[in-house]
Amino acid sequence: SKTNEGLMTRRQAAVAQGVGQIHPIFTQRAENATVWDVEGREYIDFAGGIAVLNTGHLHPKVKAAVQAQLNDFSHTCFMVLGYENYIEVCEKVNQLVPGDFAKKTALFTSGSEAVENAVKVARAYTKRAGVIAFTSGYHGRTMAALALTGKVAPYSKGMGLMSANVFRAEFPCEIHGVSEDDAIASIERIFKNDAEPEDIAAIIIEPVQGEGGFYAASPSFMQRLRLLCDAHGIMLIADEVQTGAGRTGTFFAMEQMGVAADITTFAKSIAGGFPLSGITGKAEVMDAIGPGGLGGTYGGSPLACAAALAVIEVFEQENLLERANQVGDRIKSAISEMQQQHHQIAEVRGLGAMIAIELMEEGKPAPQYCPQVLKEARDRGLILLSCGTYGNVLRVLVPLTAPDEQIDAGLQIMAEVFDLVLN
Ligand code: PMP
Known part of the structure; x- marks a missing residue:
């Protein structure tokens, strides 16, 4: 044995x-x-x-939903032949992501992929290439996501320098001596020393840092980021891969922050153990990339979409x-x-x-x-x-x-x- x-x-x-x-x-x-x-x-x-x-x-309902889908078909590639449950997941998530504006969604497989695509959308919409990410942030292990991840060992150790155009601001963390004013000052410092705001496409932040240590940004800090982004035409990306799908007591943690992100990433618990991720954002921002510029063979797999719809239903029912x-x-x-x-x-x-x-x-x-x-x-x-x-x-x-x-x-x-x- x-x-x-x-x-x-x-x-x-x-x-x-x-x-x-x-x-x-x-x-x-x-x-x-x-x-x-x-x-x-x-x-x-x-x-x-x-x-x-x-x-x-x-979960019995997730399992039953996937089993039912498995009886019909497991894969067509949504970019080849469409299917309803992909659309239904997008419709539901457009409702669930905070923000009082028209939204659109695209589905992928992993959290890292969602992050990469959020940056692609922000770059296409703003026509800018810079991204500001935070110390101790974690955004994934694929190359562009890894460049945003704010911890060298073990994530990028031995792999050489990551791609340029990523600027690191300090994440506010009182217990380790970084105040909200310090964090905002670190962004102002980037604007003074490294890149003008007109070259920054996005600021990406986890509303509660996950791998970094479960430090929550405060609503007031998130509001200051929102104002800063609005002043300079920068996209605010909320990486809700770890915080999303109900972990923090609201379906998305940003619901507790008093402001909405332009683009939100989600993955992990959204499909209860099946590989699904996605990005949801302002419709006009999301449509900045033309047909064929987003996607992936397995993105929004019908099995994972069936699971996600069951997860969303279970959240309500239970x-x-x-x-x-x-x-x-x-x-x-x-x-x-x-x-x-x-x-x-x-x-x-x-x-x-x-x-x-x-x-x-x-x-x-x-x-x-x-x-x-x-x-x-x-x-x-x-x-x-x-x-x-x-x-x-x-x-x-x-x-x-x-x-x-x-x-x-x-x-x-x-x-x-x-x-x-x-x-
Ligand atoms: N963003 C955040 C906030 C995460 O916590 C993670 C995974 N720990 C990722 C992105 C990457 O997700 P994945 O491992 O599915 O690529």
């Missing part, structure tokens, strides 16, 4: 090492917030395949936006109690159910505890993730459909592990 160790040996021989793996566990089966490995061990899944499973593993806030409050209050016992827990934060626990010691990031926390939690049956520009943030992305008892069981394991590791 298969073992995790046996598969790891085969993996190491056959798979390029650049493709990392956080936990040395191989999956046999999964359901809602539970995963079973090839050795029959059961785990509570607080990772959700990195923010992909807001509706859990194989009140998952409200649930995101309940789950978030439940986790934050439990971890705040653990914080009383452990001085290394510097902050517990989160918008909706996008929860982070930041570990610091003597005023400095304390990433040294994270690997052991992940290991000890895994050994007790809990799958956790870390993140952060300093690697010192533990994050919780549990399915919103997980029952309270299972969330509490996961939190109980976290309490035990903190007692062991943070002492």
Whole structure:
């Protein structure tokens, strides 16, 4: 019979090492917030395949929708022969993305692809080539997305310089000493030192940084960015790949920011475990690229579109936006109690159910505890993730459909592990 160790040996021989793996566990089966490995061990899944499973593993309605689609056809390529569920996803997302204007959508496969295409659209609309991105931002691993990603190691290490025309502004992050004024000043500095605003096509920002450490931009900061973009004809791109599809308690995090982006990217949880991404924006902006300039063989796969429509329906039927806030409050209050016992827990934060626990010691990031926390939690049956520009943030992305008892069981394991590791 298969073992995790046996598969790891085969993996190491056959798979390029650049493709990392956080936990040395191989999956046999999964359901809602539970995963079973090839050795029959059961785990509570607080990772959700990195923010992909807001509706859990194989939600019965998502599974049924994909199975029904599979009976009809799996692929035609939307650029060759159209099909209705692609159109229906675009219609729904046009409604869900904030902004009081006519919108259009294009569908792709991965988050990185959505980011690349958002930049293409902004360039075509503005006839400019520059993009401003933020320190510690994460926008993907394909070449242009990687140029926007604000962390060299491990993402672009050893690959040489990324493409030019990307300028790095500071992301506001009070806990690490960057105020909103500092962040705005860093953009003004780019305009003074590097490129005039008339050469900047877009400013791309995650409303809550994901890989960077779950730091939320404030509504006031987002409003200042909006004003700055409007003053100079720059497109504001909200990268909602990780925040979108209900994780933060609204379907898109920008709903809580008081302003709308010109272009929004989405992926991950939108299709509940099937590969789908997209960009939605102002109709006139989106139409800046002519026929044939957007697309991809698998973009908006009918299987993934069927899944996305089911996800959107499940959100309504099961009140998952409200649930995101309940789950978030439940986790934050439990971890705040653990914080009383452990001085290394510097902050517990989160918008909706996008929860982070930041570990610091003597005023400095304390990433040294994270690997052991992940290991000890895994050994007790809990799958956790870390993140952060300093690697010192533990994050919780549990399915919103997980029952309270299972969330509490996961939190109980976290309490035990903190007692062991943070002492
Ligand atoms: N943008 C953000 C905000 C992300 O969190 C991610 C993935 N972690 C991406 C883009 C890239 O998405 P993908 O891995 O699907 O290419």
